[in-house]
Amino acid sequence: MLFEEALPLRGSDAVLSTLSLVQLSPSGRIQDLLAPGAENLSVLDVAPLGLVVVNATEVEVSDSRAASELYLQAAGGEGRACSLLTITMSCPGPDPPERPGTQGMWQGALRILQLPGVLDCPLLQVLAGEVVGEEVEGSLPWIVSWLLEGNNYSGLLLRLDTQGSSQSLLQAALLGAARRRMKVKQVRPTLWDAVEEARARRAGLKSLRSGLLGDTLTETGLSQLGRALQELQVVKAWSQRLGSWMLKEVKAEAAGLSEPWVIDSTASHSPGLQEEPQVAGRTASIESGLHEKHPPRGSEEQAQQAPDVALQFFLAQARRQRLREQHEIWIQEEMKHLEQEKEEVAGDQVKGLGAREEPSKERHRWHWEQAALRLQLEALQAERDAAEQDLVALYDLHVQAARARTCHELQVFRAWRGLWEERAVTTEHHYRSLLAGVLQDTISLATQNQELQAQNQQLWQTRLEAVILDSSLEEKPGN
Secondary structure, eight states: OHHHHHSOOOOSSOOEEEEEEEEEOTTSOEEESSSTTOBSOEEEEETTTEEEEETOOOEEOSSHHHHHHHHHHHSOSSOOOSEEEEEEEEEEOOOOTTSTTOOOEEEEEEEEEEOOOOTTOHHHHHHHTTTTTTOOTTSHHHHHHHHHSSSOOOOOOOOOOOTTSOHHHHHHHHHHHHHHHHOOOOOOOEEEOHHHHHHHHHHHHHHHHHHHHHSOOOHHHHHHHHHHHHHHHHHHHHHHHHHHHHHHHHHHHHHHTTGGGOOOOOOOOOHHHHHOHHHHHHHHHHHHHHHHHSOOOSOHHHHTSOOOHHHHHHHHHHHHHHHHHHHHHHHHHHHHHHHHHHHHHHHTTGGGSOOSOOOOHHHHHHHHHHHHHHHHHHHHHHHHHHHHHHHHHHHHHHHHHHHHHHHHHHHHHHHHHHHHHHHHHHHHHHHHHHHHHHHHHHHHHHHHHHHHHHHHHHHHHHHHHHHHHHHHHHHHHHO
8 A cells, every 4th residue: 555655656747766775774884775785875865855875776666566576575684674765756847937948857755764673762762852963964863853854744653662661761752753743844746957956066066176276175175075976976866867767758758659640440341332242343442452551450430530641740740850859958968967077077186186097188079979979879769760650650641541531432422322222212102102192093083983873873764764654644644
């Protein structure tokens, strides 16, 4: 649950998640558990990053499962009495308005300090206030105090054994924990720009060096210079890590930009075409060439959605232009770093601060040109890969557009044929209805004619009988 909440799910913005794990000792010795050969590390408070273990191994983790497995593998050995686990999460921030084209980084860290359950536990001493003002930077009490204060959520899990423990220490520690719970803190992620931080610290180094030139060398001045160099080393390490990660993300984004263009489509033949061999023969030559290299992959309705090839072409041009601009900015920043490192190496020769011999100008120029060519080559390779992917995607779009056009023409033909058949059936039904009505009228008229003829014949017969009766009555009086 801890890692599931600490490592955010991958959303619209990419997230760089790194993990470091070190072992601490009360004597001040710090060992890197992810790189067993690394010892005698130091812990510093580097603004704006916060608590940082200098030169500690930072391993990139993709999800909570990978982080958990790495932590269990590294911390599974014996003698892990005191350890500090740090999970750092970084994601791109907004572009600063004063420097468009550069991007800050949102960064937050989850730090878990595991302490030994001994009587002189540093946590109890700090909570009880017994080491106030006595913490040395990098020591275990100083780390505990730093984690309890500042831009941090604090959660304490204590396993207390009252037997053999100092009751006054436990009581004072519990009171101190209660007071700290009453404090209101506002915890938020840090927005920072690694390039700006490195530039500011280089400027601070120059001021420190210029100050040492005019004064006598002192331990304080040398310690300040050493501290500034360590902080610059930390910031440069994070800057290079974030720069390489962002370049990888840009390459991945350029590689994945063409994927949404592909419209899965299967131009399945309609049963109506099987009933019309002539129409199927006319369209087979159009569809066969497309289906040989691009077999159908979806429904006919999806294939009828013709992609806008011109729009996607201009979008691909814009993406490649953006990629070139990002590469130019990245190369300029890297070359500035190389120039500043060159100035730092030259400045370290002042008053024995740099013990190495000054390299020749020809060697510096060769190193500078080699680095510039290497950066340009990497940028050109990335741009070439993006252009090839755009070309393949545009070719697929042309094929899909042709297939969609063919499917649309077939759909129009089927609609026209269906409409013609419907009209023919309607007309036939109408004429059949008229014919049936005419026949019904004819039969009705014939029946009525027969009835009238029968009635007429009956009337004639009745009239004839009446005439015969009248004539017979007239003959009787005359006789």
